[in-house]
Amino acid sequence: MLFMVWVDLGGELPRNRGDLFARFVDALLDREHLLVDDETSSEPRYTPQGERLLTGLTVIAWRMQVERLASGQEAQDMGVLTVLPRRDALKSLGEASLLKKAEDATLLEGSDEIRFRHQLLQEYFTALALRSRIHDAAALWPSENWWERSGWEESAVRLSGLYAEDCAPNVINLSATPGSRP
Numbered sequence: 225m226l227f228m229v230w231v232d233l234g235g236e237l238p239r240n241r242g243d244l245f246a247r248f249v250d251a252l253l254d255r256e257h258l259l260v261d262d263e264t265s266s267e268p269r270y271t272p273q274g275e276r277l278l279t280g281l282t283v284i285a286w287r288m289q290v291e292r293l294a295s296g297q298e299a300q301d302m303g304v305l306t307v308l309p310r311r312d313a314l315k316s317l318g319e320a321s322l323l324k325k326a327e328d329a330t331l332l333e334g335s336d337e338i339r340f341r342h343q344l345l346q347e348y349f350t351a352l353a354l355r356s357r358i359h360d361a362a363a364l365w366p367s368e369n370w371w372e373r374s375g376w377e378e379s380a381v382r383l384s385g386l387y388a389e390d391c392a393p394n395v396i397n398l399s400a401t402p403g404s405r406p
């Protein structure tokens with residue numbers, strides 16, 4: 225995948241992990257025919273099924289992240305993969321064909337319990353979910369102990385990478401305490 229991204233970018237690599245994972249996911253979804261060239265602009269766009277899959281994967285990743293941290297698992301123990309029962313993953317995706325597409329694209333795996341193929345993929349999709357919840361993100365790092373690990377650090381790094389040109393607004397939103405926003 226790294227080589228494919230390097231070739232697509234003319235012998236260069238993305239400047240950050242958020243952009244790199246976005247390109248990985250696009251390549252995997254393209255392979256599954258869930259990313260097509262727009263007829264009017266020739267720019268790639270997700271098919272409706274691809275959009276539903278991305279939305280479902282962000283829901284799954286967010287749920288896994290929240291449940292892992294709510295279970296009392298130490299924030300320092302970030303290497304443990306989180307799983308969801310297959311029925312819950314199917315509910316989040318909305319249809320069995322999307323789970324099959326996610327498995328075919330090597331994004332998800334498992335039989336009775338579903339997990340992301342790699343923890344970094346889960347962090348990437350959690351970052352996508354965090355992007356839509358950015359105004360609530362400061363609650364993830366309460367001001368009274370903002371320096372302590374919360375388990376959301378890697379997702380915040382991926383999220384900043386999604387704003388490769390200027391991540392300053394993202395950093396401001398993540399660092400603002402609730403109620404102190406302009």
